[in-house]
Amino acid sequence: MLGPVILAASRSDKMRRLVSAAPVTKQVVDRFIPGETVDAVVPIVQEAVASGLELTMDVVGEDITTPEQAAAARDAYLELIDRLKVLGHGTKAEMSVKLSMFGQALEGGHELALANVRPVVEAAAAIGTTVTLDAEDHTTLDSMFAIHEELRKDFPQTGCVIQSYLFRTEDDARRLAAAGSRVRLVKGAYKEPASVAYQDKADIDKAYVRVLRILMEGDGYPMVGSHDPRLVAIAQELAHRAGRKLDDYEFQMLYGIRSDEHHRLAAEGHRMRVYTAYGTDWYGYFMRRLAEKPANLLFFFRSMLTKG
Numbered sequence: 499m500l501g502p503v504i505l506a507a508s509r510s511d512k513m514r515r516l517v518s519a520a521p522v523t524k525q526v527v528d529r530f531i532p533g534e535t536v537d538a539v540v541p542i543v544q545e546a547v548a549s550g551l552e553l554t555m556d557v558v559g560e561d562i563t564t565p566e567q568a569a570a571a572r573d574a575y576l577e578l579i580d581r582l583k584v585l586g587h588g589t590k591a592e593m594s595v596k597l598s599m600f601g602q603a604l605e606g607g608h609e610l611a612l613a614n615v616r617p618v619v620e621a622a623a624a625i626g627t628t629v630t631l632d633a634e635d636h637t638t639l640d641s642m643f644a645i646h647e648e649l650r651k652d653f654p655q656t657g658c659v660i661q662s663y664l665f666r667t668e669d670d671a672r673r674l675a676a677a678g679s680r681v682r683l684v685k686g687a688y689k690e691p692a693s694v695a696y697q698d699k700a701d702i703d704k705a706y707v708r709v710l711r712i713l714m715e716g717d718g719y720p721m722v723g724s725h726d727p728r729l730v731a732i733a734q735e736l737a738h739r740a741g742r743k744l745d746d747y748e749f750q751m752l753y754g755i756r757s758d759e760h761h762r763l764a765a766e767g768h769r770m771r772v773y774t775a776y777g778t779d780w781y782g783y784f785m786r787r788l789a790e791k792p793a794n795l796l797f798f799f800r801s802m803l804t805k806g
């Protein structure tokens with residue numbers, strides 16, 4: 499019930515100021531976002547890889563209103579890639595990008611976003627890693643998929659994300675589950691109308707399993723984005739039925755959520771990638787984490803009460 503309210507608050511400047519000013523906010527934000535700079539997250543990358551985990555790195559920030567801000571977002575990723583080059587982890591440390599950060603919503607946004615993301619994908623390939631295009635609200639997806647298709651002509655390892663709560667996703671999955679593709683499946687974290695998306699959790703979960711089956715039985719590389727123990731178990735069973743080896747798919751979970759499960763799956767031989775966000779413009783990302791799971795919201799309020 500509170501999820502849509504929190505998602506609406508993620509777009510509110512008034513709520514942004516209120517939450518940012520709360521004394522306990524930084525402590526709670528640190529649970530999901532380990533730092534604001536590249537220097538702060540490099541030790542996180544090193545520690546994760548040393549413990550058998552892999553990462554996908556996200557420089558947070560989506561409210562881009564000028565081409566200059568979009569170019570700055572591009573440059574932030576290029577700085578990250580420059581640091582990852584020195585670490586030499588290859589695909590164990592990839593990147594996730596939101597095309598809204600690269601100017602997708604601005605005038606001429608499709609071409610602008612493509613022009614900004616291409617050098618990021620090119621630089622990632624040059625150091626032996628890759629980029630995954632995150633899915634955002636349903637109005638942006640046709641542009642995202644078109645950019646994904648264009649990038650894959652030169653960089654076929656470029657991944658994308660699909661969301662089980664959207665009605666269109668089963669068709670998208672069938673189209674994307676081709677040889678060489680990399681597709682992350684998530685439930686979805688944006689407020690979407692009933693005309694385009696399932697609203698009931700049970701329906702979203704059922705759709706997730708249907709789409710996951712399509713990906714597992716396809717010729718691409720599925721990336722299972724879920725913290726749900728039941729869906730993790732179902733993914734393992736579907737992979738087994740499809741004859742996939744442990745390195746023929748991977749699990750992805752958010753930094754700070756179910757960390758013990760990250761290490762358990764890695765210890766079992768699974769590829770386990772941790773979605774790790776960092777940066778100063780953390781508010782929208784943080785609010786969606788609260789909206790996704792009641793336990794996250796309870797954690798936030800409990801911390802506020804504890805701190806008085």
